[in-house]
Amino acid sequence: MKRVIHSLWPPLALVAVLLLAWETLVFALQIRSFLLPAPSAVLRALIDNADSLSRSLGLTTLAAVGGLAIAAIVGTVVGSIVASSRLLYRGAYPIATLLQMVPLVAIAPLLVIWFGYGVKSALASAAIVSVFPVIANTVDGLRSTDPNLRELFRLYGADRSTTWWKLALPWAVPNIVTGLRIASGLAVIGAIVGEFVSGYAGADAPLGVVVLSSLREARTDLVFAAVALGALVGFTLFGAVSALGWLLMRGRT
Amino acid sequence: MADTGRSPAAGISFEGVSMTFAGVRAFEPVSLDVKPGAFVSIVGTSGCGKTTLLRIAAGLIAPSEGTVNLGGARPGMCFQDPRLLPWRNSLDNVTLPLELAGISPDERQDRGIEMLRMVGMGDAWNRMPVQLSGGMRMRVGLARALVERPPALLLDEPCSALDEITRETINELLADLWKELGMTVVLVTHSLAEAVYLGRQVVVMTGRPGRVVSVHGIHLPSRQPEVRTTVEFAQALQSIYRDMTLPRPPGGIAPSSLSKHAGAEP
Numbered sequence A: 001m002k003r004v005i006h007s008l009w010p011p012l013a014l015v016a017v018l019l020l021a022w023e024t025l026v027f028a029l030q031i032r033s034f035l036l037p038a039p040s041a042v043l044r045a046l047i048d049n050a051d052s053l054s055r056s057l058g059l060t061t062l063a064a065v066g067g068l069a070i071a072a073i074v075g076t077v078v079g080s081i082v083a084s085s086r087l088l089y090r091g092a093y094p095i096a097t098l099l100q101m102v103p104l105v106a107i108a109p110l111l112v113i114w115f116g117y118g119v120k121s122a123l124a125s126a127a128i129v130s131v132f133p134v135i136a137n138t139v140d141g142l143r144s145t146d147p148n149l150r151e152l153f154r155l156y157g158a159d160r161s162t163t164w165w166k167l168a169l170p171w172a173v174p175n176i177v178t179g180l181r182i183a184s185g186l187a188v189i190g191a192i193v194g195e196f197v198s199g200y201a202g203a204d205a206p207l208g209v210v211v212l213s214s215l216r217e218a219r220t221d222l223v224f225a226a227v228a229l230g231a232l233v234g235f236t237l238f239g240a241v242s243a244l245g246w247l248l249m250r251g252r253t
Numbered sequence B: 001m002a003d004t005g006r007s008p009a010a011g012i013s014f015e016g017v018s019m020t021f022a023g024v025r026a027f028e029p030v031s032l033d034v035k036p037g038a039f040v041s042i043v044g045t046s047g048c049g050k051t052t053l054l055r056i057a058a059g060l061i062a063p064s065e066g067t068v069n070l071g072g073a074r075p076g077m078c079f080q081d082p083r084l085l086p087w088r089n090s091l092d093n094v095t096l097p098l099e100l101a102g103i104s105p106d107e108r109q110d111r112g113i114e115m116l117r118m119v120g121m122g123d124a125w126n127r128m129p130v131q132l133s134g135g136m137r138m139r140v141g142l143a144r145a146l147v148e149r150p151p152a153l154l155l156d157e158p159c160s161a162l163d164e165i166t167r168e169t170i171n172e173l174l175a176d177l178w179k180e181l182g183m184t185v186v187l188v189t190h191s192l193a194e195a196v197y198l199g200r201q202v203v204v205m206t207g208r209p210g211r212v213v214s215v216h217g218i219h220l221p222s223r224q225p226e227v228r229t230t231v232e233f234a235q236a237l238q239s240i241y242r243d244m245t246l247p248r249p250p251g252g253i254a255p256s257s258l259s260k261h262a263g264a265e266p
């Protein structure tokens, strides 16, 4: 706990200083609120709209968490299949490299056709953008399994699936957790982009829609409030994944 | 302690076993007959094929020529690095072979604890590998190799990464386990003293390509640590040493660097 506080206070102090500078600048230069709202104005917007924003937060969290969960499962399964065969790996590797150049968010509008308007499309969008780092890291981890340990399992007559379950998968856990950490940030981005194209305004508007509709009403303070909440989802997911990783790797080092 | 029981020992017979890797001969045909319950040491320079020979005996690789007969049983095997799974505690590492053989958790636990006690690690059953010293890890590795009570134990330089004192204690442990369990032991080592102290026979191999040059029967007045200061022990070492034909610089080590330091003393 002491160590957490020790490593946490400098960035927190820096954030406080930056927010204070922002606040001061907005007032000193008399910047109009729709151009750049002061942090205090954003905070006020958060409090005044706590009710509807918390529902938005819930929807976006659902999409991001659901997308990340799907990415975790699909990513581990696909990664395991790719790593299980040398030929498949050699076939998939260049494709995966090329796929990284494909702007995946550009297919977000398509998701509306497949999943309709609403949270399902946002969830799918989150899953699609966050699955690739999970696959890549799973493959790396599985392939890096110590050959000496593989030999040990061979000595004791373990078959392929047992070796995967009891050796390769636990061996790859640190890699998979790394992939999930990267994916946790991408899941929030994916969810919000999905909401941009698939969300609808109204009482149950997710954060992505809040951003768009507030922009039309020149409520920049609400835009910032929604962005702040989106960041909160990202931080929380990252923290949860890190905690899970700590739990899974306890005792190893 | 529960009745440990002696394993039925298996003989290991190598018949014209040779190995060729991608056209390169690792070692010439080896024929060796290891009697049931024997303790045989194999010494030889690096690269003469000792590890490959053990891997063939364990059935991990097939020889290019010849056959190894172990009586159909799976030997226990222990490597230079104990190869523990870092995410499992000592007990769960030791019981891995039983787990892979489909033995029930209760029985696994009993047999694992008993084996850990035999190697002097009964109190450390729930410690993780990172919490263990090199010697303790080797003890856990030995317990895992023996937990199935294999009729033969193959050891590939188990002590070469350990410090002198730890190596002594592991050697004593090996001698005790052999006496208590009665399995056949093949110990690969590059320490002549270790080979002679533990082995009842010492097989000498030389390198490039590897081949067996001689087999020495070792007869010592006792197997207590002090035996290493006896004439018999020195003679055994010497005869093996001759067979290994270790390359030495002609005329011995140049004395200049040594005498310079000696001369610096007032």
Ligand SMILES: Nc1ncnc2c1ncn2[C@@H]1O[C@H](COP(=O)(O)OP(=O)(O)O)[C@@H](O)[C@H]1O
Pocket (backbone or CB within 6 Å): B021, B022, B026, B044, B045, B046, B047, B048, B049, B050, B051, B052, B053
């Ligand atoms: N899998 C392998 N592929 C190719 N060459 C190998 C392989 N394993 C061992 N060798 C070669 O066979 C020889 C014997 O190796 P090894 O059995 O490890 O020797 P030792 O254990 O006596 O040091 C060495 O020259 C080594 O390079």
Ligand SMILES: [Mg+2]
Pocket (backbone or CB within 6 Å): B050, B051, B052, B156
């Ligand atoms: Mg070797």
